[in-house]
Amino acid sequence: MKLEQRKDLLGLRDMSRKEIELILDTAIPMKDVISRDIKKVPALRGKAMVTVFYENSTRTRTSFELAGKYLSADTVNLAVSTSSVQKGESLRDTIKTMEVMGFDLMVIRHAMSGTPHYVAKNTKMRVINAGDGTNEHPTQALLDMYTIKEKKGTLENLKVAIVGDILHSRVARSNIYGLKKFGCEVRVVGPTTLMPPEIEKLGVKSYFSLEEAINGVDVINVLRVQRERQQSGLFPSLDEYARLYMVNTKMLSKAKDDVLILHPGPVNRGVEISSELADSSQALINEQVSNGVAVRMALLFLMMGGARDEINN
Amino acid sequence: MQLREKNAIMDEMAMKRALTRIAHEIIERNKGVENVALVGIRRRGGPLAQRLAARIEEIEGIKVPVGILDITLYRDDLTTLSSQPLVHRTEVNFDINGKDLVLVDDVLYTGRTVRAAMDALIDLGRPRCIQLAVLVDRGHRELPVKADYIGKNVPSSKQENIAVYVQELDGKDGVVIQEIVDS
Numbered sequence: 385m386k387l388e389q390r391k392d393l394l395g396l397r398d399m400s401r402k403e404i405e406l407i408l409d410t411a412i413p414m415k416d417v418i419s420r421d422i423k424k425v426p427a428l429r430g431k432a433m434v435t436v437f438y439e440n441s442t443r444t445r446t447s448f449e450l451a452g453k454y455l456s457a458d459t460v461n462l463a464v465s466t467s468s469v470q471k472g473e474s475l476r477d478t479i480k481t482m483e484v485m486g487f488d489l490m491v492i493r494h495a496m497s498g499t500p501h502y503v504a505k506n507t508k509m510r511v512i513n514a515g516d517g518t519n520e521h522p523t524q525a526l527l528d529m530y531t532i533k534e535k536k537g538t539l540e541n542l543k544v545a546i547v548g549d550i551l552h553s554r555v556a557r558s559n560i561y562g563l564k565k566f567g568c569e570v571r572v573v574g575p576t577t578l579m580p581p582e583i584e585k586l587g588v589k590s591y592f593s594l595e596e597a598i599n600g601v602d603v604i605n606v607l608r609v610q611r612e613r614q615q616s617g618l619f620p621s622l623d624e625y626a627r628l629y630m631v632n633t634k635m636l637s638k639a640k641d642d643v644l645i646l647h648p649g650p651v652n653r654g655v656e657i658s659s660e661l662a663d664s665s666q667a668l669i670n671e672q673v674s675n676g677v678a679v680r681m682a683l684l685f686l687m688m689g690g691a692r693d694e695i696n697n
Numbered sequence: 698m699q700l701r702e703k704n705a706i707m708d709e710m711a712m713k714r715a716l717t718r719i720a721h722e723i724i725e726r727n728k729g730v731e732n733v734a735l736v737g738i739r740r741r742g743g744p745l746a747q748r749l750a751a752r753i754e755e756i757e758g759i760k761v762p763v764g765i766l767d768i769t770l771y772r773d774d775l776t777t778l779s780s781q782p783l784v785h786r787t788e789v790n791f792d793i794n795g796k797d798l799v800l801v802d803d804v805l806y807t808g809r810t811v812r813a814a815m816d817a818l819i820d821l822g823r824p825r826c827i828q829l830a831v832l833v834d835r836g837h838r839e840l841p842v843k844a845d846y847i848g849k850n851v852p853s854s855k856q857e858n859i860a861v862y863v864q865e866l867d868g869k870d871g872v873v874i875q876e877i878v879d880s
Contacts, residue, residue: 406783413767413786422820425770455770685784689775 392504392511393683395520396561404562408530410682411675417454418678428457431688433489434482436462437514438469441493443649443673444514444523448491451680457688460487475499476506483507488688492516510687518552523683524648525558527676529566531668532603534675535644539566545597545639546570547631548607548656549578550590551618555607555648560586573597574607574629577618594629598639605646606631609656622655632658636666644668700858700875706851707872712832715848716745719830720752722846727797732825734762734796738814739785741803742766744865745832749801764789766800771813793822799846803861805831808842833872835859 396404417425433452435445445461452459462482464470469478482490489510492500497517504511515521533539544563546556550572563570564587572583573591583590591597598604609625619625636643645657645667653659661667707715727733730753737746743765750763767785775781800814815827830846835853851874853859858875862868 410784413784427770
């Protein structure tokens with residue numbers, strides 16, 4: 385298995401189990417690098433990458449940038465809000481500009497599903513999807529899987545519940561695609577208005593009762609409530625949402641004793657997760673963030689570390 | 698690339714004797730091993746370092762710290778390799794600051810691996826000195842690198858490959874010269 389023969393990382397849907405395993409295994413020595421006094425290795429010296437985020441982000445963008453720097457790549461952030469995009473430059477022209485400047489890799493986030501796929505087809509640069517609309521957020525799912533594997537020792541056949549706004553969640557989709565490749569039983573739970581009717585076609589079981597959904601699970605992945613959805617009338621109030629779907633310490637007795645709580649952040653305390661649980665040792669929110677750097681280092685190394693001239697597209 | 702075995706240059710006993718001699722030399726050169734630590738370069742340097750440590754313990758009664766170094770992220774040929782090497786963990790679980798470190802590898806050839814290993818070590822701390830022990834020195838250096846302890850000097854041609862087998866990874870001990878034959 386060679387990841388360097390893959391030009392882009394657009395989603396976990398079309399990724400093989402072997403490729404995912406290679407990324408997760410490579411992230412282990414990367415995590416060692418981050419824990420040292422000198423957090424830098426020369427592996428990507430002379431490579432350049434640019435992060436282009438058309439949507440806001442704290443952790444994903446910073447995490448990619450830091451991962452690149454720890455590997456000695458030159459990293460640049462295109463600040464979309466102060467760039468020529470505001471003068472009306474088209475996406476295609478922006479990409480071309482980045483390409484001719486000599487970047488080897490572009491990390492892109494966009495509100496429209498499929499944008500990274502379009503970009504990938506129109507550039508020689510390697511492209512990593514950092515979240516596209518409601519489609520996929522593959523690196524978030526990879527770091528979730530890494531975190532689970534690190535704690536449980538395996539991903540094989542675990543029971544995982546994903547809670548919240550399944551309809552709009554790219555994190556949920558990427559997690560489903562990834563976890564299913566390891567034989568996990570994936571359950572999704574949330575309000576009917578936020579549950580896509582055809583979701584079970586992805587091989588998951590949907591629930592409307594939180595209690596039922598978390599019964600006997602190894603992992604609960606709590607999604608962020610996207611407050612902007614409330615305006616669109618998909619759920620009546622944050623209070624009601626919290627009453628029905630907030631994960632708290634009390635209800636964890638339904639799940640396995642050693643259940644892990646994941647949350648991709650940023651956290652709305654008292655809405656999708658209780659403040660007490662978010663700060664407990666079962667919640668791995670901070671571990672997820674630090675593992676995210678290691679997983680992205682692995683990915684950048686595997687995609688940019690090999691010989692360049694063999695890739696044609 | 699196909700390889701054909703040409704001749705054996707060390708058997709199990711010869712390897713054992715060479716390692717025993719190197720262990721003695723390390724002790725002698727460093728006037729004891731109180732401040733010595735061994736670091737094997739993945740993969741075959743790892744088991745060789747373990748064996749040297751065991752010999753040193755037999756002779757001196759002192760357990761020296763042993764670590765394993767993965768140099769993949771420090772290689773100078775990453776961008777030209779056609780297939781990508783796997784990255785493994787570096788396991789140096791002791792403080793290397795101020796130590797007299799002995800790097801251990803199976804074969805010394807161009808010297809590029811040793812260069813990468815020294816960079817990797819210096820990112821972990823500041824040893825008092827770094828020495829180099831190899832089971833086989835086959836010549837053809839491309840960098841100014843010289844071994845302090847050598848099991849056997851083996852003049853070789855660039856058309857040949859020197860294969861070191863260790864029990865721990867290969868199920869047998871021995872060193873053989875292989876010829877590269879075009880398939």
